[in-house]
Amino acid sequence: MSDEVEPGFVRVRLDLSYDGTQFSGWAKQAGGRRTVQGEIEDALRTVTRTRDTTYELTVAGRTDAGVHARGQVAHVDLPGELWAEHEEKLLKRLAGRLPKDVRVWSLTEAPAGFNARFSAIWRRYAYRVTDNPGGVDPLLRNHVLWHDWPLDVDAMNEAARALLGEHDFAAYCKRREGATTIRTLQELSLVRGADGIITATVRADAFCHNMVRSLIGALLFVGDGHRPPDWPGKVLAAGVRDSAVHVVRPHGLTLEEVGYPADELLAARNKEARNRRSLPGAAAAGCC
Numbered sequence: 001m002s003d004e005v006e007p008g009f010v011r012v013r014l015d016l017s018y019d020g021t022q023f024s025g026w027a028k029q030a031g032g033r034r035t036v037q038g039e040i041e042d043a044l045r046t047v048t049r050t051r052d053t054t055y056e057l058t059v060a061g062r063t064d065a066g067v068h069a070r071g072q073v074a075h076v077d078l079p080g081e082l083w084a085e086h087e088e089k090l091l092k093r094l095a096g097r098l099p100k101d102v103r104v105w106s107l108t109e110a111p112a113g114f115n116a117r118f119s120a121i122w123r124r125y126a127y128r129v130t131d132n133p134g135g136v137d138p139l140l141r142n143h144v145l146w147h148d149w150p151l152d153v154d155a156m157n158e159a160a161r162a163l164l165g166e167h168d169f170a171a172y173c174k175r176r177e178g179a180t181t182i183r184t185l186q187e188l189s190l191v192r193g194a195d196g197i198i199t200a201t202v203r204a205d206a207f208c209h210n211m212v213r214s215l216i217g218a219l220l221f222v223g224d225g226h227r228p229p230d231w232p233g234k235v236l237a238a239g240v241r242d243s244a245v246h247v248v249r250p251h252g253l254t255l256e257e258v259g260y261p262a263d264e265l266l267a268a269r270n271k272e273a274r275n276r277r278s279l280p281g282a283a284a285a286g287c288c
Contacts, residue, residue, distance in 0.1 A: 003113050003270045010083040011110040013075050014057070016040070018102040020068045021142045021251065027062050036063075039102055040094075044076070047093040048086055060116045060258040061123050061207070066250035068143065071124075071257040075116040083109075113266035118273040122186060122259040124203040127216045127252050131224075132196050144197055145252035149224035153192050156200075156223040160188040162233030163215065171235045171242060172215055173208035181208045188215065206273075210247050217246040 005011045024033040028041075037057050045051050060073040086093070087107070094104050113119070129145040130136055136146045163185055170181040187203040200219070202212050218232040221244065235242045261269050 003115050003118070003267065005077055008080055009077045010080050011075055011077050011114060012083065013073065013106075013108050013110040013114065013116065014040075014104050015106045016072050016074065016102065016104045017070045018068065018072070019142065020063060020066050022101060023065065025063060025065045025067070026059055026072075036069075036102055039099060040074075040104065043094055043097040047090065047097050048078075048082055050082070058116050060120050061255055063253075063255055064210075064250050067253045067255070068251075069255040072255055073116045073120070073258045073260075075110055075114065111263040111266065113263075113270060114260075115266075115270055116258075118270040119260050119266050120206075120258050120273075121261055121269060122203050122205055123207060123255065124187075124201065124257045124259070125207075125212050126254050126256050127200040127202065127212065127248070128197055128254075129200070129216070129220070129248075129252055130197045140197075142251050143254070145249055147220055147224065151198060151220065151223035152225070153190050153198060153223065155225075155229050156190050156219045159219055159222040159229040159232045160190065162230065163188055163236055167236055168239060169208060169211055169236065170239050172211050172218070172245065174210045176209060179208065183208060183211065190219070212253060213247045213250065214245050216252075217248045220248065221246075 018036050020036075022034065023036050026036045028035050028038045037059070041054055041057060044055055045053065055076045055078055057074045057076050063069055063072075091104065091107050098104065127145075128143060129147050129151070131147050131149065131151045133148075136144045164187070166182065166184040168182050169185075173181045175181065184205045185202075186205070187201055190198055190200045192198045200216055202215065204211075215232070218227075218235060221227045222229055222231060227244070235245060260266070
């Protein structure tokens, strides 16, 4: 994934959203499974009349099956002539071609050095859950988790504060060979709305696999009284997966927004995001 655009090409930023209910995640997969990336790339080929060419998308954050996005960002490199020909009508043509559960809201020429993935300085997710004894509003059933125990939001927020900052989140991540689990958790807070739905806001520089859903799983155990508020912090410090930490279901999770630095800082951010990460005093071996 290069920050340099090949001569004759234009890097285009896409701002998009989707309902993840019927998707097998963002990334294209073998076996014909329906994915967000696959739908958009197929639509691009159709509306630009380039059926024999795939212009591959790079995304800010790959979402799992069933996870939604309101503020996803991607980029694609298109031939300059193709972009010039289709730029003004491309958005409307995509709206007519894409299925109703994915929308592209804007297509703009990206500034120099922009990379949807590596330029990002934070991603903000929301996880929504209700403890209403009657369950979830049927109109929200694909976006809100039902937890069948009363939840103490104050206790959950107390537990969340111990998780903030830069840590090795190995205890809350599904390990991937050669990948670091060090992340900076910038915000983790929960608010109960007037409708009784609890919204957890989770913001970090990046997330490792299953991190958000595991964190929420731990906080729910605190909220319903099965564990004390200091338990999630102890799990984090132990640095190993705890069988009591459940990865909650994906449908309550939505990628809300991706943050980027000013244009003149893009190159520096791209380099920083690719650096191997380690905690102060920890060996960097095994991280990337």
